[in-house]
Each structure stands twice: as structure tokens, then as C-alpha cells.
Amino acid sequence: xxxxxxxxxxxxxxxxxxxxxxxxxxxxxxxxxxxxxxxxxxxxxxxxxxxxxxxxxxxxxxxxxxxxxxxxxxxxxxxxxxxxxxxxxxxxxxxxxxxxxxxxxxxxxxxxxxxxxxxxxxxxxxxxxxxxxxxxxxxxxxxxxxxxxxxxxxxxxxxxxxxxxxxxxxxxxxxxxxxxxxxxxxxxxxxxxxxxxxxxxxxxxxxxxxxxxxxxxxxxxxxxxxxxxxxxxxxxxxxxxxxxxxxxxxxxxxxxxxxxxxxxxxxxxxxxxxxxxxxxxxxxxxxxxxxxxxxxxxxxxxxxxxxxxxxxxxxxxxxxxxxxxxxxxxxxxxxxxxxxxxxxxxxxxxxxxxxxxxxxxxxxxxxxxxxxxxxxxxxxxxxxxxxxxxxxxxxxxxxxxxxxxxxxxxxxxxxxxxxxxxxxxxxxxxxxxxxxxxxxxxxxxxxxxxxxxxxxxxxxxxxxxxxxxxxxxxxxxxxxxxxxxxxxxxxxxxxxxxxxxxxxxxxxxxxxxxxxxxxxxxxxxxxxxxxxxxxxxxxxxxxxxxxxxxxxxxxxxxxxxxxxxxxxxxxxxxxxxxxxxxxxxxxxxx
Numbered sequence: 001x002x003x004x005x006x007x008x009x010x011x012x013x014x015x016x017x018x019x020x021x022x023x024x025x026x027x028x029x030x031x032x033x034x035x036x037x038x039x040x041x042x043x044x045x046x047x048x049x050x051x052x053x054x055x056x057x058x059x060x061x062x063x064x065x066x067x068x069x070x071x072x073x074x075x076x077x078x079x080x081x082x083x084x085x086x087x088x089x090x091x092x093x094x095x096x097x098x099x100x101x102x103x104x105x106x107x108x109x110x111x112x113x114x115x116x117x118x119x120x121x122x123x124x125x126x127x128x129x130x131x132x133x134x135x136x137x138x139x140x141x142x143x144x145x146x147x148x149x150x151x152x153x154x155x156x157x158x159x160x161x162x163x164x165x166x167x168x169x170x171x172x173x174x175x176x177x178x179x180x181x182x183x184x185x186x187x188x189x190x191x192x193x194x195x196x197x198x199x200x201x202x203x204x205x206x207x208x209x210x211x212x213x214x215x216x217x218x219x220x221x222x223x224x225x226x227x228x229x230x231x232x233x234x235x236x237x238x239x240x241x242x243x244x245x246x247x248x249x250x251x252x253x254x255x256x257x258x259x260x261x262x263x264x265x266x267x268x269x270x271x272x273x274x275x276x277x278x279x280x281x282x283x284x285x286x287x288x289x290x291x292x293x294x295x296x297x298x299x300x301x302x303x304x305x306x307x308x309x310x311x312x313x314x315x316x317x318x319x320x321x322x323x324x325x326x327x328x329x330x331x332x333x334x335x336x337x338x339x340x341x342x343x344x345x346x347x348x349x350x351x352x353x354x355x356x357x358x359x360x361x362x363x364x365x366x367x368x369x370x371x372x373x374x375x376x377x378x379x380x381x382x383x384x385x386x387x388x389x390x391x392x393x394x395x396x397x398x399x400x401x402x403x404x405x406x407x408x409x410x411x412x413x414x415x416x417x418x419x420x421x422x423x424x425x426x427x428x429x430x431x432x433x434x435x436x437x438x439x440x441x442x443x444x445x446x447x448x449x450x451x452x453x454x455x456x457x458x459x460x461x462x463x464x465x466x467x468x469x470x471x472x473x474x475x476x477x478x479x480x481x482x483x484x485x486x487x488x489x490x491x492x493x494x495x496x497x498x499x500x501x502x503x504x505x506x507x508x509x510x511x512x513x514x515x516x517x518x519x520x521x522x523x524x525x526x527x528x529x530x531x532x533x534x535x536x537x538x539x540x541x542x543x544x545x546x547x548x549x550x551x552x553x554x555x556x557x558x559x560x561x562x563x564x565x566x567x568x569x570x571x572x573x574x575x576x577x578x579x580x581x582x583x584x585x586x587x588x589x590x
Contacts, residue, residue, distance in 0.1 A: 035272040036563070036577045039284045039296040041433050042462040043242060043277055046223035049176050049231065050127055050135045053504075054466065055482050059573050060275060061176075063248055063268070065231035068102050068121070069174030073264050073569045073576055076485045078170060081265045082108050082116060082177055082232065087170060098144075098162040100173045106156065108232060109255040110179045116232055118158035122148050123180035125160075126189045129197035131205050132214030136503040140491040141172045144522075147195040165523050167487040167530065182230045183222070188213040234268035234578065248273040267579040269565070279433040289313055294560040294580075297573050300435055301363035304556040317558045320568040320575075321365065324555040325374050328480040330444070330548040331507045336475050337417045338424060345545035347398035349388035351447045356390070358551050360443070361436045366551040371538035372481065373488055374552055379527065380488065382535040385542050387549075396451050399424075406452055413452035425454045428476040431465040437478040470502040479506075482572050487530070490518045490537065509546040 044057035049065040052058060068083040078086055088101045108116040127133055128142050144166040149159040160173055184190075188209045197204070204210045222228050226237040234256055235248035250271050259266045276293060278284040281300050288296045289312050299307075304321075307313045330352065332339050339345055358366045367375060370385040404413040404424055413424040428444065430437035438459065445455040455476075460468065468474050481493065492498055495518050498505035517537050524530040541547060555574045559566045563580040 034270050034580070034582050035274060036270045036580050037274040037276050037292070037294045038577055039288065039293050040246075040275045040277050041281065041284075041298075042279060042431075044246060044275070045463060045466065046220075047229050047237060047240075047246075048217075048223040049178060050124075050133065050138060051218065051223065053137055053470075054462070055572065056275075060246060060248070060273075061231075062233070063235040063273060063578050064229060064233045064237065065176050065178065066233050066265070067174050067176040068104075069170070070265060071171070071484060071486070071571065073571050074567075076570065078174070079263045079265065080105075081174075081263075083174070087173060089170060091165065092162075096163070096165065097146075098165055098169055100160040100162060100169060102158050102160075102173075103154075104156040104158075105259075107255050107258055110181070110232060111230055111236070111251070112181070114179075114181060115156070116177065116179070117155040118148075118150050119155070120177050120180050121158050121175065122150065122194060123184065123189060124175055124177050125194050126192060126197055127178065127183070127213075127217065128175070129194065129201055130189070130210055130214055130217075131197075131201040132210055132218075134214075134218045134502070136498070136501050137492055140495065140498065141168060141489065142175070143198075144169065145173065145194070146198045147193070165525055167522060167525060168489050171484075171486050177232065179230060179232075183217060184213060186212075235273060238272075243279075244277055246275040246277075248275075264576075264579070267565070267576075269581050270578050273577055281433065281435060288317070288558060291316065291560075294563070295558070295575060295577060297555060297557045297575070299556040299558060301361065301365050301556065304365070305363050307558065313558070316562075317560055318566075320557040320559070321554045322557070322568040322574050323376065323570050324482075324553050324574070325376075325485060325570060325572070326480055326482040327369050327372060327374070327552045328478070328550040330550065331469070331474075331477045331479050332546055332548065333472060333475050333506075334508045334544075334546050335472060338422065338426070339475065341402050342544050343398055343402045344404070345548075346388070346543075347395040347402070347451075348448075348453075349545050349548045350391045350395035350398070351451055351453075352388070352444055352548050352550070353390040353447060354387065354550050356443060357440050361439050362551065362553060365556065366553040369549050369552050371541055371549055372483075372490070372493070372547075373534060373538065374483065377488075379531045380534040382538040384535075385538060388545075390447075392447065392450050399451065399453075404452070411452065412454050423454070424452065425456070426475050427456050427458055428478070429458045429460055429465060429468065429474050430478050431462050432459045433462075434478075440478060469506040470504075472499075472506060472508060474506075477506075485570065488534065489522055491522065494518060494541070507546040509541070509544060514540055514544075 040056055044060055045054045046052050046057060049061050066081050069078050069086055070081050072079045080086060082104055084103045084105050090099045104116055128135055128138055144162045144164040145160050146163040147161040151157045191209060229237045234251055234254045236251055238249035239247040256266045285303050287293050307319055332345050334340055354368055368387060370387050371382055373381045375381050403415045406413050414421055428441045430441050441457040445457055448455045493504050494509050495515055496510035499508045521533045557568055557574050562583055564583050565579050565581045568574045
């Protein structure tokens with residue numbers, strides 16, 4: 001799953017990439033006034049572990065909620081969190097499906113002291129499959145789970161019955177678990193089974209209890225109010241001042257403290273995690289150097305390459321550039337009459353000087369890409385695809401061939417569409433506070449002007465920006481997706497089903513043929529065969545050009561030297577702040 005981020009998600013895989021973070025050393029948590037302040041460019045969209053869509057929210061949620069299994073911060077291998085171990089997985093007798101069995105740790109408890117049980121896992125799956133819960137981006141990753149089996153003699157055991165073999169079966173089944181007692185006190189979802197919701201979900205959209213639960217669970221109350229956000233993680237929400245900060249406070253008694261040496265996910269040493277919102281990155285950098293921030297990531301490339309010149313910075317901070325499993329792109333709304341012709345979209349791709357963007361906006365801290373698979377995945381990445389060359393003359397000819405000409409001599413191309421003369425104007429939206437995106441859009445604006453296209457660059461608040469994409473209310477936007485080190489499932493972002501109901505296929509890409517290919521990739525366990533399918537899919541994406549793929553960046557992180565156990569990782573956001581320790585109080589045994 002992948003996730004869009006305002007630096008930009010998690011993608012994504014989205015859900016996976018936001019629950020993959022940890023750092024590894026042993027030692028018990030002790031109250032030590034060890035607060036970690038992390039810069040955020042804007043507020044998280046929400047703190048709802050099922051409904052969130054932006055990666056920054058996902059990073060925060062990692063400290064509040066826990067999954068059955070997750071990806072280790074350093075090894076990038078799956079490790080058990082709420083589960084005792086990785087699941088037992090078997091194929092069904094007919095070989096078409098899978099049986100996945102988990103056992104939950106006996107120590108695992110909710111904040112009220114009640115045990116975390118298989119009923120909570122079942123409930124979480126029901127929430128995801130509730131047709132009215134606003135988690136359309138999550139649903140594709142759980143379609144393969146059709147039913148569950150509970151064991152009265154062992155309330156900590158659950159078996160998931162899966163209709164398909166699925167490449168992400170293990171990682172997706174390791175769902176982030178929420179407490180039934182807290183989020184469904186009326187028992188509204190108890191009248192439904194996972195099987196029923198899997199088979200008949202859309203038929204239940206008018207059911208009174210389905211709607212009552214969804215209305216409550218989708219509410220701002222459940223997503224923002226500190227007493228309404230309850231998970232099994234080491235932290236609780238203690239403060240959220242809109243536009244200023246989100247503060248998480250370490251629980252004084254957390255069930256995971258007994259398992260500090262078990263694996264990395266049980267390391268939570270910071271007393272408070274303070275996510276400080278500073279919309280202007282220049283101001284944030286000043287605050288960092290002044291010691292008001294401990295961590296800053298996705299630092300503007302120009303600022304990052306200049307950091308070594310500052311004695312104040314080098315004395316107090318370490319700088320890191322871990323590889324970033326993400327890609328940036330320019331999204332084109334294929335439903336726009338101006339952009340519905342793929343030849344026009346290809347022409348626009350020839351107007352994007354990607355090498356200039358990498359040099360001027362990224363200071364060479366990025367690698368050009370031609371598709372959604374990271375180049376480090378050499379087996380799956382289609383290296384035979386040649387990127388669109390920057391060629392204004394070629395773009396002009398392609399636009400002319402598509403019927404776009406300047407018939408009135410005003411310098412802007414025009415064409416008759418649906419009986420009306422239409423000038424080729426485009427609105428390019430970027431999120432406020434992201435100078436890289438704004439600069440990139442302005443560079444494109446100038447090159448498009450040379451081809452006879454008038455581009456307006458519009459900055460939008462992050463929430464508005466994201467909502468407009470979900471509602472397909474845009475022409476062109478600058479986006480990015482973050483992924484996890486797992487096989488790629490493209491359904492969330494590129495399947496036509498995901499273009500509906502505010503899913504993540506913002507650009508409305510796809511056809512019956514591409515959908516069939518996506519569905520084939522999802523169930524192909526043979527790596528060699530899947531690689532062939534992946535490369536074929538990348539070629540289709542390239543030809544259709546609903547995305548103009550740009551580059552995969554290196555992350556740019558600064559972490560204060562007063563912390564140990566702060567090594568970077570490929571796993572986003574590249575650090576695990578809960579595991580930071582003050583150097584002078586780091587007395588844990590290893």
C-alpha cells in the first residue's frame with residue numbers, strides 16, 4: 001500500500017509503510033524528561049488509524065496503535081508486534097485461497113486493562129469492510145480476506161480465511177488493531193460477520209446500524225479529540241493545537257514495557273513526542289539551529305547541502321540521506337476534456353525538464369524514474385523504458401497533431417471541444433509551504449508557455465489539496481507516493497475501482513485491460529512471472545501518461561546529537577523518534 005504525503009505519503013504500500021518503523025537496542029523505559037520535538041510542515045489530516053491517508057498522520061499513529069506484525073526498522077523483515085510470532089500460512093485444499101492463523105501475545109492489553117483478543121482483530125476487519133467507513137484506500141488490501149474463524153477455547157487465536165492467494169497476504173493480514181469495547185460501545189457491528197461484509201458489503205449501504213457506526217467512526221471526534229483516540233501503543237494523545245503542535249505523552253504503565261528486549265517495536269524511551277507545525281521551511285530551519293526542534297526531515301535540498309557550512313548546525317546535529325522508497329510525479333486528470341487524449345498528455349511530458357528539476361530543485365539528491373517501482377527493486381523495475389525527453393518542438397508538433405493550434409494569434413493554443421472554442425489553460429495545484437513543488441510548477445509553467453499553454457500555479461492548504469484530489473477536482477497537481485519494502489500491489493492507486501468513492505486513483509487512470517493486469521499481479525506468487533507482469537504494467541502507465549513520473553528522492557534528515565539510538569533507515573520517515581535516548585542517560589544493557 002502506498003501513501004501520499006505532504007512532503008510527499010505511505011503510500012503505498014500506504015498502511016504498511018507507516019507501520020514499519022523502529023530502532024533496535026534493548027533497555028527499559030524510565031521517566032527522564034526525554035522529549036523529542038519533530039518538525040511537521042502542516043497538521044496531520046487526522047489521527048484515525050483506519051481512515052487516515054497522509055503519511056505524516058501515519059507516522060504519528062505508529063506510536064498510538066499497533067499491528068499484529070510490522071516491518072523491522074533495520075532489517076526490513078516482518079516481525080511480530082501484537083502477535084506472538086509471524087502467522088502460520090497454508091493454502092486451502094483447492095489451492096486457490098489461503099488460511100492465515102495468528103496468536104496474540106498473552107501480555108497484550110488495552111488501556112483499561114482488558115486483554116487484546118481475536119474479537120478486536122475481527123472487529124477491525126469489520127470496520128475496514130464497512131461500506132460506509134471512509135477508508136476506500138485501505139479496502140483493496142483486505143479484499144482477499146473473506147471470513148475469520150474464532151476459537152472459544154482460545155480467545156487470543158484467530159484464523160483468516162482468504163479467497164485468493166495474494167502477494168501481500170502476510171503483511172496485509174497483520175492489520176493495525178483497534179479496541180472493539182471503545183470504538184463500538186453499542187455493539188453495532190456485532191450483528192454483521194466478516195463473511196457477510198465481504199460478500200454483501202455494498203448491499204448494506206442503507207442499513208441503519210452500518211450507517212450509525214460509520215457516522216460515528218468517520219466523525220472528527222474520533223479523529224482529533226484526545227480522549228476519543230485509544231490504542232495499544234506506548235503513547236497517548238495529550239494535546240492537539242491546530243496549526244501548532246500535536247503532543248503524545250508516554251504511558252506510565254504500558255503492557256509492552258515487559259517486552260523491551262523482544263524486538264524493536266517495544267522500544268519507546270521518549271517521554272513526549274512533540275510534532276511541531278511550522279508551515280515555512282526557512283523558519284523551521286532557523287528553529288532547528290536554535291535548538292527548538294530536535295528532528296527535521298524532508299529539508300529543502302538547497303538548505304540541506306548548505307548545512308555543513310553552519311558551525312552551529314554541525315556542533316549539534318547529524319545529517320543523514322537514507323534512500324527513500326518513494327517517487328514524485330505530476331498527476332494529470334484524464335477526465336478533463338483538455339487532458340483526455342493520451343497524445344496530449346505525452347506532449348506535456350515532453351515539456352517537463354526532469355533533469356533540470358533534479359538539479360535545480362533537488363540539488364542532485366534524487367534519481368530519475370519512469371514508473372511507480374523503485375529502481376532498487378531491480379528485478380521488477382522496467383529499466384528498458386526510456387524517459388520522455390525534454391523537447392518543446394516535439395511537444396508543439398504533438399499538440400498540433402491533436403488539434404491544438406493558436407487560431408486567434410493570442411499566443412495560447414485553442415481547440416473546439418464539445419462545440420466550444422477552448423483555450424489550452426491549465427491550473428497546476430501544489431500544497432502550501434512546499435517550495436520544491438512550487439518551484440517545479442513555475443519551471444513547468446514557463447516551458448508550457450513556450451508551447452502555447454497558459455499555466456496558473458495555485459497553492460492550497462494541505463487538507464484542501466488532498467480533498468480536491470480525492471474528488472478529482474483538479475487539472476494538474478504535483479504528487480508523491482511512499483511505499484514499503486514489500487511487493488507492489490497497484491490496486492489502491494491505479495485500478496478503476498479506486499477512482500470511485502474518493503479512492504486513491506485521483507487521475508482516473510485505467511481500463512479493463514489494466515485492471516486485469518493489476519488483478520493478475522496481486523495473486524502471482526512466482527517472483528519471475530510477477531516481474532514480467534510488473535514491467536508490462538509500467539509500460540502501460542508510461543504510454544498512458546496520466547502520471548508524468550519524475551524522480552525518487554533521497555531523504556534529508558537532521559537529528560540532534562544529544563540522542564543515541566537514532567540511526568536512519570530506508571523505512572519512512574527515516575527515523576524512529578520513540579526509540580531515541582538521551583546520550584547522558586543511556587544506561588541500558590545490550
